[in-house]
Amino acid sequence: MFSLLMGSIVLEIFVCSLAFCRHAGRVRTARLWVVIAGFLACSLATPVLGAVPAEGGEMLGSLISIGFYLLAFALCVVALARVFDLEPLIALVIGALGYCVQHLGSDISYLFLPEADLITLSEAISFYVPHIMTILATAALVYLVVGRGFRIDADVVSRRAAWVAACVAAVFFVIVFSMAFANDQSGTVRRICFTYDALATAFVMTILVLLSRVDALRANLAANEAIWQRRGEQYQLTRESIDLINEKCHDIRKRVADLRGPALSDESIERIQDSIRVYDASVRTGNDALDVVLTSKSLVCAQNGIELTCLADGGALEFMAGDELYFLMENILDNAIEAVMRLPEPEQRSISLTVRREGDFVSIREDNFFAGELELVDGLPRTSKGDERNHGFGLRSIRRCVGEHGGEMTLRADGGIFSLSILLPVPDGSSR
Numbered sequence: 001m002f003s004l005l006m007g008s009i010v011l012e013i014f015v016c017s018l019a020f021c022r023h024a025g026r027v028r029t030a031r032l033w034v035v036i037a038g039f040l041a042c043s044l045a046t047p048v049l050g051a052v053p054a055e056g057g058e059m060l061g062s063l064i065s066i067g068f069y070l071l072a073f074a075l076c077v078v079a080l081a082r083v084f085d086l087e088p089l090i091a092l093v094i095g096a097l098g099y100c101v102q103h104l105g106s107d108i109s110y111l112f113l114p115e116a117d118l119i120t121l122s123e124a125i126s127f128y129v130p131h132i133m134t135i136l137a138t139a140a141l142v143y144l145v146v147g148r149g150f151r152i153d154a155d156v157v158s159r160r161a162a163w164v165a166a167c168v169a170a171v172f173f174v175i176v177f178s179m180a181f182a183n184d185q186s187g188t189v190r191r192i193c194f195t196y197d198a199l200a201t202a203f204v205m206t207i208l209v210l211l212s213r214v215d216a217l218r219a220n221l222a223a224n225e226a227i228w229q230r231r232g233e234q235y236q237l238t239r240e241s242i243d244l245i246n247e248k249c250h251d252i253r254k255r256v257a258d259l260r261g262p263a264l265s266d267e268s269i270e271r272i273q274d275s276i277r278v279y280d281a282s283v284r285t286g287n288d289a290l291d292v293v294l295t296s297k298s299l300v301c302a303q304n305g306i307e308l309t310c311l312a313d314g315g316a317l318e319f320m321a322g323d324e325l326y327f328l329m330e331n332i333l334d335n336a337i338e339a340v341m342r343l344p345e346p347e348q349r350s351i352s353l354t355v356r357r358e359g360d361f362v363s364i365r366e367d368n369f370f371a372g373e374l375e376l377v378d379g380l381p382r383t384s385k386g387d388e389r390n391h392g393f394g395l396r397s398i399r400r401c402v403g404e405h406g407g408e409m410t411l412r413a414d415g416g417i418f419s420l421s422i423l424l425p426v427p428d429g430s431s432r
Contacts, residue, residue: 009069009102010038012132013076016105016139017098019147023403024084024094034082038075042068069175073099089163093152093212096167100205101142103174105135107198111191142205151403152212166211170204177201244303287314289322290329290355297333305349306340308333312355316362319427320405328401331394332420336368339418343371357426364422370413398422 014035073095080098081091109131177200285291294310301308317325333351340349348369355364395411398420402409407424 008039008128008132009072010042010075010079011035012102012105012135013072013095013098014038014079015098016101016135016142017076017080017094019101019139019143020094020097020150021080021084022143022148023151024080024086024090026085028083028085031082034079038072038079041075042072066172066175070171073171090152092167093163093208096170097150097205097208099171100174100201100208101139102135104142104198104201104205105138106131107194107201108138109134110194111198146209150209150212151216163211166208170208173204174201244299285310285312285314285355287317287325289320289325290314290317293326293329293333294353297330297337300337301351304337304341305346306337307350309350309352310354312353313357314355316355316357316426317424324401328398331398332364332366335394335420336366336418339370340368343369360426362424362426364420364424366420368418369416370418371416 076098077088077091077095080086080095081088084091086094112134113127113130177197285294290312291314294312298308298310300306320328333353336351340351343349350369352367353365355362357363399409402422402424405424407422410421412419412421
């Protein structure tokens with residue numbers, strides 16, 4: 001019975017970690033068996049570790065206890081990574097926060113629950129039921145105060161070694177602090193020790209949350225700097241588009257001059273039509289910001305021999321700010337243009353974009369051909385430019401923008417075709 005109760009710490013840490021998993025990703029319910037396996041592993045490890053000879057005295061017993069709790073934490077991290085399909089570092093951060101919540105809830109329960117020997121089944125039940133309820137209540141409170149707004153992803157966690165050290169140090173500190181000062185005390189001293197332990201645990205958890213926010217601000221700053229840099233590039237693209245228009249106008253003037261001579265041949269008429277066809281790049285979707293970016297990118301596509309097919313209901317995106325929508329769609333199309341420009345076959349240089357309203361959601365779908373293998377890192381393709389720190393902001397910015405609107409972004413690469421799908425919920429009060 002005691003081994004089962006000790007093994008439940010994996011379940012406790014996992015449940016407490018859920019307070020920080022609102023934005024972690026889709027739950028893979030078929031993988032919940034990993035949590036049960038962790039629970040059974042700790043339950044089996046408890047009697048084995050308890051049977052270790054005690055010649056080492058108190059020091060050996062402390063080391064065994066620390067090892068047990070570190071094992072429980074490690075199993076919980078593995079469970080989080082599998083159930084939510086997380087990168088190991090992200091699972092480590094969320095697991096460390098979950099351990100802090102579980103430990104904080106335990107401290108609170110020890111402060112208010114009477115001491116018990118836990119020898120009989122009735123004693124164990126009378127203690128552990130309110131103990132578990134206190135931990136769950138603590139996790140719910142942490143979720144309401146901090147967890148529901150907590151967000152962390154691989155591009156935010158920029159200093160990986162520092163994060164690993166911080167999480168391991170936090171968990172080790174929480175374990176050792178409790179064992180050294182609280183467990184062996186009784187009466188008023190015990191309550192004081194658990195109070196300090198709870199405060200220290202809350203402090204450690206706060207530091208981890210603040211570190212995640214600092215890294216998020218650092219990543220946003222880097223993304224904004226990249227956007228400002230790209231505005232200069234956008235100016236250059238606009239100048240090139242204007243040069244293209246001037247060139248086509250000059251070509252048309254020359255060909256119209258041929259009307260003064262003999263009748264035009266079919267070949268001459270076709271050349272004139274080709275010259276004029278560039279002006280079909282002007283797009284009207286019902287949304288000014290979407291019209292601007294689509295017109296601009298259509299001219300770029302015409303200049304580079306890329307076929308851009310667009311079926312867009314701009315009015316469906318009226319709930320988005322103009323500049324936000326501009327940069328969202330610009331990033332989508334820039335990535336697609338960059339991908340098809342590397343293709344050797346001209347007939348593969350095509351991009352398809354669809355924007356439409358589907359019930360209470362807006363669907364954005366972009367498809368294009370691509371060359372080579374697509375390697376996904378944390379759900380995003382690895383940048384082809386080699387410098388992952390200063391490149392690859394396009395899809396990161398798209399994912400962040402979609403996440404801020406409560407939407408979902410999925411990527412798929414199959415048969416040489418790359419597909420990006422975005423589903424955005426339409427806010428209440430939207431006119432359409």
